[in-house]
Amino acid sequence: MKEENTKSVTPERILQVGMGFWASKTLLTAIKLELFTHLGDQKLSSQEIKQKLGLHGRGFYDFMDALVALGFLERDGIESSATYGNTTETSLFLDKNKESYIGGILEMANNRLYRFWGFLEEALITGEAQSEVTRGEKPFFEELYADEERLNEFVSAMAGIQMGNFVSFAKKFDFSHYKTLCDIGGAGGFLCAQVAMLNPHMQCMSFDMPVVCKIAEKNIKHMHLNEQVKIIEGDFFKDSFPKADIITMGNILHDWGLKDKKLLINKAYEALPEGGAFIVIENIIDNDRRHNAFGMMMSLNMLIETPEGFDYSFNRLKEWTEEAGFKQISSIPLTGATSAAIAIK
Incomplete structure (x- = not known):
């Protein structure tokens, strides 16, 4: 392979797929915890979510903000002052109270x-x-x-x-x-x-x-x-x-x-x-x-x-x-x- 061609090649796609289970398990865990159902059509504070889901403080913001970065949650504020809500997508498909819920297959x-x-x-x-x-x-x-x-x-x-x-x-x-x-x-x-x-x-x-x-x-x-x-x-x-x-x-x-x-x-x-x-x-x-x-x-x-x-x-x-x-x-x-x-x- 010519040197100029190798310079433009990166391992990004390999790493993205190879470590894809990180993103997958983050989403599946949120579904298991019924996070998107708890949020529904409202926004909740960090403290409210932590209490509703019974989560420890360690890793909490990393978990929530990873879901933001992945495009599954919306957020105002940051960390202790943050409020979180569903995206249009997660509100429609991952809220158990809606007939459009498809999370059953993801629960499995x-x-x-x-x-x-x-x-x-x-x-x-x-x-x-x-x-x-x-x-x-x-x-x-x-x-x-x-x-x-x-x-x-x-x-x-x-x-x-x-x-x-x-x-x-x-x-x-x-x-x-x-x-x-x-x-x-x-x-x-x-x-x-x-x-x-x-x-x-x-x-x-x-x-x-x-x-x-x-x-x-x-x-x-x-x-x-x-x-x-x-x-x-x-x-x-x-x-x-x-x-x-x-x-x-x-x-x-x-x-x-x-x-x-x-x-x-x-x-x-x-x-x-x-x-x-x-x-x-x-x-x-x-x-x-x-x-x-x-x-x-x-x-x-x-x-x-x-x-x-x-x-x-x-x-x-x-x-x-x-x-x-x-x-x-x-x-x-x-x-x-x-x-x-x-x-x-």
Whole structure:
């Protein structure tokens, strides 16, 4: 490398990413302490915050002002004379008292994923998951399904993360040639709800386990969509899929190994009529595997979380759908790293 070129190269990006867990843990801790919820739409003094959160004086101002520097808090004054408030962003998305709260997924990141990602090296060496089961603990979803309140919070948290994608999909996809849709693993029913609200001619079904269907039924009733959205109980591995013009799966395929992925794709094919659409909404990796870093890190998360799950590129999905009998596949971008892949029977 020429000397003039090396002078302009700095290690800044390497250090920023390598030490990125500092910023991540600072934000996740603030969410765990419910700092943004305590602040709400008001400003509180340093002393008020310290008392509400039960924090020691040592490190307090460093913690609070790091959040200011990171862009997650606003501040007037300094140290003992300071008052702090939420930014527009944290007020909207990290205040538990607002329906737009998305902190549930970040609470899970703090409580579960943060420690499990500490075993990434072991996962890469062994190819084995590093979540609760590997560590001799009770499986996360087994505990979750046994606690209705926690399950409701989890489903709502997942919906908060995906809602932008559901709205984008409901607006961008051309539903004019279709009348019915079934969302496999429909969770809280929110994908069906968005499709129904934005496409009044559509009749939708949300298909999931009985314990999850109870939550979906409440959500759909609350949104007054009972006439357009039906909740159907079932196990997508054991039961046949309901017949529909469109079969959707949002963040379902990446949980499973290749054999199970192909099984679910084949079941979707069988449930569709000629000309029907199978639509996968996930963080599909770009074919060159150079740009969608989030998709590839999500696949690493599947390595850590699941026995066989992984994310995949559009071309790999195209290969699997063609093998199942689908004639063509295309994609539309949604929000962030997410896209919808559309396979036509």
